[in-house]
């Protein structure tokens with residue numbers, strides 16, 4: 318049996334690999350502290366679960382239109398209008414089985430064989446693999462800690478060739494927590510417009526933002542960039558609904574229609590019940606989002622302070638999302654056995670029983686990623702274990 322070239326090119330998700338190994342160790346009775354999860358540890362708010370129960374009881378259990386139900390599209394339009402100052406009509410919205418699915422639909426609908434897709438690193442693990450499946454070529458823009466992990470306009474300009482089709486922007490960013498400011502987005506937008514390059518703006522962490530930072534959607538900076546941008550969002554992270562699988566894309570009707578067509582021949586509609594739950598999430602009370610973000614902020618302050626006290630580790634304070642992206646180059650330089658982020662993550666798991674994700678998965682081997690979507694107690698214990706382990710070997 319031979320697997321298609323298209324699928325053979327994909328690497329397995331390194332995040333899932335570490336989580337699976339940590340789970341296996343837990344099953345063996347080992348007390349593992351995991352910083353690998355990409356999801357909030359809070360339960361889905363009760364009023365959202367009640368909306369799903371109601372949908373179920375009322376028999377809302379059949380196929381819906383493949384691109385999603387009209388009332389939810391209208392609620393999404395309202396959300397964009399109120400939160401992002403963006404006017405979309407329901408024809409410009411596609412509801413998918415998670416934001417991941419919307420992004421995949423977008424890349425497959427825009428990329429032809431050999432098209433170049435510009436992707437700032439560190440990046441979310443799935444982007445390069447999706448680009449490869451679509452036959453595209455990821456062109457990596459390396460960003461650095463010194464520049465707060467932000468792509469510079471001149472870097473973007475230099476990377477654009479006649480084959481460039483798409484630029485992927487992720488603000489707030491997984492794994493770095495970087496949030497782009499309006500004036501920075503304006504400069505990137507001007508370059509995209511002048512070269513007619515499309516933009517996927519992944520805004521899934523929009524609401525998980527700290528220190529008075531403001532989330533700005535690049536699509537809101539003018540009609541020309543709105544026409545080139547697909548704004549991606551969803552309910553997974555903001556409403557602690559990762560398992561419900563509802564995400565959405567907003568953009569020019571022509572692209573949304575192509576993406577809907579593709580989706581109609583793959584998954585069809587996202588789960589009917591989940592769509593009703595997402596409707597409640599977007600239109601119901603928002604108090605729990607604020608509470609969750611408040612809790613994440615406390616954990617962020619704590620983990621960043623503690624990590625910076627460990628010799629060999631340094632960590633910027635992230636402005637958004639729920640990850641701390643820690644620089645471990647000081648350890649890798651000194652320790653011959655753990656010469657890269659993957660071997661360090663493996664050692665931490667096996668010897669200190671702490672699960673983290675190696676930076677290599679995100680395109681930068683000098684870092685490891687901690688998800689602080691776990692209790693303060695566990696964060697304290699996990700960081701202590703790392704400190705003790707490194708203290709012994711360095």
Ligand SMILES: Cc1ncc(COP(=O)(O)O)c(C=O)c1O
Nearest residue numbers: 355415416417441491551553564
């Ligand atoms: C940057 C980014 N985009 C998209 C997603 C996917 O979200 P969803 O659960 O809605 O598919 C994730 C999930 O980890 C993410 O980190």
